[in-house]
Amino acid sequence: MSDFCKGCTACCRGDTIFLLPGDDPSQFETVPTDDGRRALRQIGGECIYLTDDGCAIYGRQPLMCQRFNCVDYFRSKSRQERRRLERRRPEHFPAIFAAARERGA
Numbered sequence: 001m002s003d004f005c006k007g008c009t010a011c012c013r014g015d016t017i018f019l020l021p022g023d024d025p026s027q028f029e030t031v032p033t034d035d036g037r038r039a040l041r042q043i044g045g046e047c048i049y050l051t052d053d054g055c056a057i058y059g060r061q062p063l064m065c066q067r068f069n070c071v072d073y074f075r076s077k078s079r080q081e082r083r084r085l086e087r088r089r090p091e092h093f094p095a096i097f098a099a100a101r102e103r104g105a
């Protein structure tokens with residue numbers, strides 16, 4: 001995990017990580033999605049690469065993992081939007097926004 005994340009793995013749970021242009025699909029365990037994209041395989045709602053020690057492929061994660069910053073994401077949403085997201089995905093967004101708040105959002 002990066003210094004920014006410091007052991008937080010909220011992003012790795014409860015959401016789908018898609019490969020983006022620039023990712024090499026041969027480097028990841030993926031599944032096809034209905035809309036024709038590739039997503040990291042999940043087990044029990046968690047990314048297949050998530051371990052007790054964090055990301056097993058840290059340093060070569062898909063671009064979506066490398067680029068996501070919860071503080072920026074938090075700040076890009078209004079309070080109302082955040083509440084709506086938390087209600088819609090209670091297994092995912094509350095932890096993400098809590099992590100963002102802990103980091104100064």
Ligand code: SF4
Pocket residue numbers: 004005006008009010011012068069070071095096099100
């Ligand atoms: S929620 Fe924020 S701190 Fe936690 S893993 Fe994601 S980017 Fe890192």
Ligand code: SF4
Pocket residue numbers: 011012013017040047048049050051054055056057058061062065
């Ligand atoms: S590849 Fe690593 S950083 Fe990305 S969701 Fe999976 S465990 Fe988290």
